[in-house]
Structures are given as structure tokens and as C-alpha cells.
């Protein structure tokens with residue numbers, strides 16, 4: 001366990017903006033978490049549980065405690081004829097887990113290849129890409145209740161999973177420290193290739209199998225999304241809004257080429273990136289913050305942007321999307337201020 005005062009968070013989030021925390025505590029083992037919580041209940045302290053930092057924007061210094069569990073380990077806990085259970089500790093890098101499962105021929109999360117972040121955070125925000133959401137592969141979630149200081153195991157059906165959302169991000173925020181996630185993966189994979197461009201990219205690589213599907217996803221991501229190791233960003237800054245058929249039909253009258261995706265129940269998902277591009281933001285730099293030139297849904301820190309500058313750019317984008325389309329974009333990134 002490490003405890004630091006007035007600690008720089010710059011290298012702990014993929015946006016790479018400078019912000020200091022009053023206190024930063026890094027845990028490498030479960031017993032350290034229990035030991036810490038029993039000495040100092042968290043209820044009376046402002047605190048934030050940090051994962052891979054890939055979905056977080058600090059707009060100012062954090063007056064409180066940052067808890068950073070970095071528990072490591074991936075193991076196959078059961079292998080049956082049709083499925084395998086793989087347990088990954090929350091501090092594992094998400095893509096290392098995908099690589100591990102693909103190498104063993106276990107299907108279910110290959111479409112989520114290369115998403116930045118940690119295993120714990122993947123469950124918290126129900127990461128998704130190319131037609132798959134992580135919730136469909138989760139068997140159980142292990143956590144520590146910070147108030148009761150005991151282990152709890154969650155059935156995924158009770159976690160309120162939704163589009164980039166779970167109770168861990170909502171009503172349960174700050175109450176549980178996710179320590180591990182158990183995934184149920186298929187030994188005869190159900191390949192998901194319907195998302196635009198996926199099948200075509202696989203075809204150029206070779207036969208459809210887990211390795212080639214992972215390669216295709218990586219190729220698509222790399223062609224559109226900036227690598228956080230090269231340029232600060234947190235993936236999509238906003239969620240794609242979901243609207244009714246009535247709202248969509250109105251929008252189509254003035255914007256006939258607007259993409260939309262049926263979600264069931266007469267609900268349609270709109271492409272926020274398309275709307276932001278239409279408003280002229282793609283590739284634009286405002287001060288030290290910018291909109292990615294290949295994906296307008298991604299805001300980037302090309303070097304020395306502050307969290308405030310990125311946040312203000314996002315507000316300007318929101319306002320112009322409201323003016324042009326009458327749609328209010330909701331942030332996917334957690335803004336801490």
C-alpha cells in the first residue's frame with residue numbers, strides 16, 4: 001500500500017491533464033483495502049475509486065481521497081465443454097484480459113479488444129463496441145462494501161446494466177470497490193460481425209475466428225480512435241442519444257442523411273459523432289483542447305490542455321448540437337469538479 005499527499009493525477013488518467021489529489025492511496029492487495037477501511041470509514045470523506053482512468057476528466061484539483069486498487073491476476077476457474085469461467089482482478093488491464101481469452105479460444109469479449117481501461121471499470125460502465133456490451137459476458141462481480149467492510153458478490157442481473165451504465169456508476173457510486181469480475185465465455189464462439197465494417201475487415205485478414213476478429217477490431221479502432229499512449233483522450237466524450245421515432249422523423253425532415261439505429265420499442269440511437277461533425281467541430285482546436293480529426297465524438301488533449309479547457313470545449317459542442325438539432329448530448333466521461 002502507498003499513501004501520498006498532494007499527489008499528481010496527471011499520469012493516472014488517459015486525458016493526461018494535471019490535477020492534484022489531497023490524498024492518493026494505492027492498494028495492491030485485498031487485505032490492504034480491508035485494513036484501510038477498518039481504520040477509517042469512508043462515509044465522512046469525499047472519495048473517488050480510480051480504475052484505469054480512461055473515462056475520467058479532472059476539471060480541478062480533487063479535494064478528497066483517491067483510492068486506487070491495483071489488484072492483479074487472471075485465472076481460468078472452470079472449463080466445461082461449452083463454456084469457461086475466467087476470473088480477472090479489477091486492476092488488470094482490460095485488453096490484456098481480451099488477449100488472454102482470445103488466445104485460449106474463449107469467445108465473448110473479442111469485439112471489445114483494445115478498449116483502454118481496467119477490468120473493474122469495464123463492468124462499472126458496461127463498456128461496449130462493435131455490437132457487444134460487456135454485460136453479456138459477465139457471470140459475477142466481486143466487490144468490497146466500503147460501509148460494511150465485507151465481500152459482496154453481485155449477479156449481473158441486479159447491477160442495473162444499461163448503455164454505458166450500471167448501478168456502480170449511479171445509485172451505488174462510491175459504495176463498492178470492485179475487486180474482481182468473473183466472465184462466462186463460450187468455447188464455441190458466437191461471432192458478432194454485423195456492425196458496419198467488421199465483416200469486411202475480417203474478410204481482408206482471413207477466415208472468421210477469434211484471432212482474426214480481434215485483429216479486425218484492432219484495425220478498425222486504430223484507424224478511427226486516437227491511442228491514449230500518444231494523445232490524451234478518454235474515447236467517446238458523449239453518449240449516443242436515444243430518441244423516439246417521432247423525434248427521429250422530425251429530425252429526418254431537416255437532416256435526411258442522419259444515421260440512426262433501431263433499439264427496439266420505437267427507440268432509435270443517433271450518432272452523436274455525426275451531429276458534432278455536422279456542427280463543424282471535427283478536427284477543431286480551441287485553445288489547447290481539440291476535437292479528434294477522425295472521430296468527432298472524441299475530445300483530445302494534444303499536449304498541455306487543462307481539464308477546464310476540455311470541459312469548456314465540451315460545453316460549446318453541447319450548445320451547438322442543441323442549437324442545430326435540438327438534442328441535448330449527455331457526457332459519457334465522468335467529469336470531476
Ligand code: EPU
Nearest residue numbers: 129130131235236238239240259271273274277295296297
Ligand atoms: N460519424 C460521423 N462523424 C464522426 C464520427 C461518427 O459521421 O466524426 C458517423 C459514422 O460515420 C457512423 C456513425 O456516426 O455512421 C457511428 O460512428 P462509429 O461507428 O464510429 O461509432 P460511434 O457511435 O461514434 C460508438 C461508441 C464507441 C465504439 C463505437 C463502435 C458510444 C458513445 N461510442 O461510437 O465507444 O467504439 O461505437 O462500436 O457509444 C467509447 O465508449 O469510448 C467508444 C469509443
